[in-house]
Amino acid sequence: MDLTIPDSARAELASAFFQAAITLGLALLCTWLYRRYRKPYFGWWALAWYLYVLRLGAIISFVLTAQRYWLYWHQVVTGWTALALLWAALVFSQQLRWRPAYGVVVLFPIAWSYVAIYRLDNFLLAALPAVLFLSAATAWTAWAFFRYHRQVRSTAAIGLAVSLLLWAVHHLDYPLLRARGVWNPWGYYLDIAFTLAVAAGILLLVVEDLHSGVRTLSALSSELQYRERERDVLDALLTRLLSLPAVQGSAMYAIEQDSGRFIRGAGICSDWPGAEPHGAAEQAVRRVLTTGDPEVVTDWSPPEGLEGRRLAYVAALPILRGRGVAGALVIVGAARDPFAALDRPFLVALGRQVGAALENVDLYNRLEGRKAELELLAKRMVRQNEEERRRLSRELHDETAQLFSAVKLQLGLAREQASDTILSNLERASELIDEGIRSIRNVTALLRPSLLEDLGLVPAIRAVVHD
Secondary structure, eight states: OOOOOOGGGGGHHHHHHHHHHHHHHHHHHHHHHHHHHOOHHHHHHHHHHHHHHHHHHHHHHHHHHOOHHHHHHHHHHHHHHHHHHHHHHHHHHHOOOOOGGGHHHHHHHHHHHHIIIIIOOOHHHHHHHHHHHHHHHHHHHHHHHHHHHHHHOOHHHHHHHHHHHHHHHHHTTTTTTGGGTSSTTHHHHHHHHHHHHHHHHHHHHHHHHHHHHHHHHHHHHHHTSSOOSHHHHHHHHHHHHTTSTTEEEEEEEEEETTEEEEEEEEETTTTOTTOOOOTHHHHHHHHHHHHOOOEEEEEEOOOTTOOOOOEEEEEEEEEEETTEEEEEEEEEESSSOTTTTSOHHHHHHHHHHHHHHHHHHHHHHHHHHHHHHHHHHHHHHHHHHHHHHHHHHHHIIIIIHHHHHHHHHHHHHHHHHOOHHHHHHHHHHHHHHHHHHHHHHHHHHHHSOHHHHHTOHHHHHHHHHHO
16 A cells, blocks of 8 residues: 655645644643643543644654654554543543453554554555544544533533534545545644634533532522521532432431431432441542542442432532531432532532531520520529519518507507506507508518409509509
């Protein structure tokens, strides 16, 4: 097979260098996003674009040197680029983890490129499988974003899906047009347009994800305000989480008496209260309680003893009260957790805010208890005061007034036997005793009015107003 590139094909070098510069800028952007947010899919996107730059470097080197091994590495890196883009999309939308078995797919571009470049003489037969593999991987990437859009209604995701699908179709023209120089340099310009569209989609996806996360935090914060009972706070919080995209259930895990269990649940987690996690779920919760860091777990099993299908994605956020972790807020979803793009400090702040809200509820409950105790004490003091007034009134009426009456009676007897010289003094003493009796009756009436005792509060008030 003659692989010599004619001089007319060298005009594509400028377009290739231009595309390489744009792609390198996109790779550096994804690298910065990865260092900023520490999310795995940013790292995989960066790797994919770096591989794309290497792919362009290989084809540029082939155009300049016409060496067969550059075309071989161009084929290999092209396949790796497609796989890296696909893997980044799957990690983003489904939180997949790498498994050794996936390495078989990575070896396919190496093996087939060797066969295509060094063993086959038919150009179409050599190029078509690689092109189909590249187009299929790109279309699969588009499907991953379309599926994510169906789950969370993401505008950026549907834009990415459309761009990648058109790019997958564009790949198919390689063996028919671009490899024969028909599309040069317009094929590169189309690739540049698709690269910029994908870059814009990734940036919009990040912005959308951040906006969704901040909106979620704001919504949860509003639900934590003005709640007077811990049950109200938890019910409002867990119910509010169900309105987030793709969230199917939520539960609160708390430590009580040196053991942990779910204390409240909503959605598909409504049967979890009283149960304990097990397996990978238990390990994830323990890591949250130990480290205070959020955890995202895939393939989570329901608590032991509860039937149900395995859960696709679960996010566990630490609930901080005081200086320690008091529990975990567990969010179950059919797609990525709604906090995926947020920094760890954001998630820790959410857990601290939830813990503070629960602490405020606890303080409010203690305050209400103290208030009830004070009201009871005040009622007891009023009752004791009333009893003391009643006792004093009774003693003054039954003892002191009766004593004065007896003294007055004795004075009356003494007056009958007294001489005229002391009669006036006895009369004065009798008048003073009458004044003392009236004073005692007035004090008794003030301490315990007879109307209040005999008729009740309302008639007594009416009598006082009338007087």
